[in-house]
Amino acid sequence: MRSTFIAAFVAIALGSAAPAAPVLAPPPQLGSDVLPYVHVPAGRIAITHLRVIDGTGAAPIEDATLLIDGASIGAVLAAGAAVPPGYTLLDGTGETALPGLVGMHNHLFYLQRPNIDAAGRSEQPIIVPQMTFSAPRLYLANGVTTMRTTGSVEPYTDLSLKREIDAGHLVGPHLDVTGPYLEGPGAFFIQNHQITSPEDARQTVAYWAAQGVNSFKAYMNITRAELGAAIKEAHRHHLKLTGHLCSVTYPEAVALGIDNLEHGFFVNTQLDPGKQPDKCPTSGGTPTLLKMKPGSPEANALIKLLVDHHVAVTSTLPVFEQSVPLHSPLQARQMDVLTPQAKESYLYLRNLTNSRAGTPRAAQSAEAYRNDLGLERQFVAAGGLLLAGPDPTGNGGVIPGFGDQRELELLVEAGFTPLEAIRIGTMNGATYLGLADRIGSIAAGKNADLFIVNGNPAAKIGDIENVVLVFKDGVGFESRKLLDSVKGRYGQY
Numbered sequence: 228m229r230s231t232f233i234a235a236f237v238a239i240a241l242g243s244a245a246p247a248a249p250v251l252a253p254p255p256q257l258g259s260d261v262l263p264y265v266h267v268p269a270g271r272i273a274i275t276h277l278r279v280i281d282g283t284g285a286a287p288i289e290d291a292t293l294l295i296d297g298a299s300i301g302a303v304l305a306a307g308a309a310v311p312p313g314y315t316l317l318d319g320t321g322e323t324a325l326p327g328l329v330g331m332h333n334h335l336f337y338l339q340r341p342n343i344d345a346a347g348r349s350e351q352p353i354i355v356p357q358m359t360f361s362a363p364r365l366y367l368a369n370g371v372t373t374m375r376t377t378g379s380v381e382p383y384t385d386l387s388l389k390r391e392i393d394a395g396h397l398v399g400p401h402l403d404v405t406g407p408y409l410e411g412p413g414a415f416f417i418q419n420h421q422i423t424s425p426e427d428a429r430q431t432v433a434y435w436a437a438q439g440v441n442s443f444k445a446y447m448n449i450t451r452a453e454l455g456a457a458i459k460e461a462h463r464h465h466l467k468l469t470g471h472l473c474s475v476t477y478p479e480a481v482a483l484g485i486d487n488l489e490h491g492f493f494v495n496t497q498l499d500p501g502k503q504p505d506k507c508p509t510s511g512g513t514p515t516l517l518k519m520k521p522g523s524p525e526a527n528a529l530i531k532l533l534v535d536h537h538v539a540v541t542s543t544l545p546v547f548e549q550s551v552p553l554h555s556p557l558q559a560r561q562m563d564v565l566t567p568q569a570k571e572s573y574l575y576l577r578n579l580t581n582s583r584a585g586t587p588r589a590a591q592s593a594e595a596y597r598n599d600l601g602l603e604r605q606f607v608a609a610g611g612l613l614l615a616g617p618d619p620t621g622n623g624g625v626i627p628g629f630g631d632q633r634e635l636e637l638l639v640e641a642g643f644t645p646l647e648a649i650r651i652g653t654m655n656g657a658t659y660l661g662l663a664d665r666i667g668s669i670a671a672g673k674n675a676d677l678f679i680v681n682g683n684p685a686a687k688i689g690d691i692e693n694v695v696l697v698f699k700d701g702v703g704f705e706s707r708k709l710l711d712s713v714k715g716r717y718g719q720y
């Protein structure tokens with residue numbers, strides 16, 4: 228009685244009638260819309276002759292047997308160990324198991340440009356339609372078992388999606404639902420609420436915390452006072468806040484107590500010429516990144532500040548790769564999931580970027596990109612927590628799930644080893660979410676959230692693309708079937 232009273236009192240004091248549903252819900256009974264995608268039902272499963280990359284950065288275990296006991300990982304047995312009785316055997320010869328990816332910048336919407344033409348021109352307003360059908364399937368099919376939405380356009384839709392996935396009615400990863408973008412006047416998407424004061428920022432955070440979101444994200448046009456008020460309110464609800472910033476610099480955000488910064492070092496504006504307090508300069512951070520060479524005094528000071536204050540940084544290389552002329556084209560498997568309009572829009576924009584090859588602007592993009600890679604490596608070497616996510620927006624060439632794989636490939640191009648890149652994409656995300664005891668690595672007792680690929684991503688990171696099965700809570704989903712179910716749909720719904 229007394230404890231009930233205290234709990235009720237605490238809930239009222241926090242202004243939170245319905246606290247957020249946890250990111251990891253208990254394993255549900257799967258419904259008729261999910262079962263068609265299940266290849267291996269939950270049970271006692273032994274996958275033999277399997278290579279296991281555990282996600283901690285440790286060397287792969289060769290010729291292992293992975294035991295799955297219902298929703299949990301039972302054990303990883305060494306080569307030659309006998310399989311206990313009662314297990315259904317699957318042969319994993321030639322295959323590798325990895326922990327499910329923890330995608331930390333994984334939107335559930337598509338960036339629509341109305342009436343885009345061959346010159347890349349489009350009309351206002353930019354409308355951001357929800358991909359509530361296709362995105363969760365694309366993520367899960369490509370190995371993402373937990374993800375943060377990192378900015379919501381329709382927060383009620385995303386909360387409903389989480390509820391339906393957690394109930395076993397819809398297929399998709401575990402969701403950390405981020406509240407609506409905390410953004411002032413000048414918002415990029417017309418669907419955004421425009422925050423007008425610190426009190427408005429506080430109330431917005433309090434309201435969405437009560438509605439059950441798991442995290443918050445500040446956006447480009449927010450004042451220091453508004454950001455400070457939002458962070459304080461989020462922390463009062465024990466929720467973390469990240470930012471894709473511009474008007475507020477990285478050091479200013481650190482001083483206000485932010486938990487995480489999005490987009491590596493691309494959007495820090497502290498050295499942009501003419502930067503006005505609380506205003507987003509049109510240069511958007513590129514001059515800062517061009518000046519901030521890895522190892523320079525400015526870089527060393529910023530990285531020390533981030534590490535000292537335990538501020539995580541999210542690497543979103545795929546969306547920036549798209550602005551470098553002559554970058555890798557989309558693979559056929561990716562083209563296959565786009566609507567005809569999304570293909571057309573992507574090809575127009577890609578063409579435009581390629582037409583800039585050899586210009587000073589292109590050289591600048593390439594230099595900024597290289598500086599960011601060096602800064603991300605320096606941040607990790609200094610003990611910083613680097614997270615990974617694709618940010619499926621930009622020119623439409625970054626697609627849910629495929630983009631998560633691309634992020635790890637680009638981390639390897641940046642100079643990380645494949646095992647380091649895999650840890651950044653799995654264990655580091657779990658650590659940030661406070662869930663490292665349950666997900667993020669393959670170890671006995673943890674959630675059976677993992678995926679199986681053909682080949683060996685420890686030797687060739689590109690093998691991460693060859694997904695066969697994705698286990699979530701011990702249920703094995705067939706990647707191929709999920710991808711087939713969204714053919715030609717991404718960009719529509």
Ligand SMILES: [Zn+2]
Pocket residue numbers: 332334377378471618620
């Ligand atoms: Zn984003």
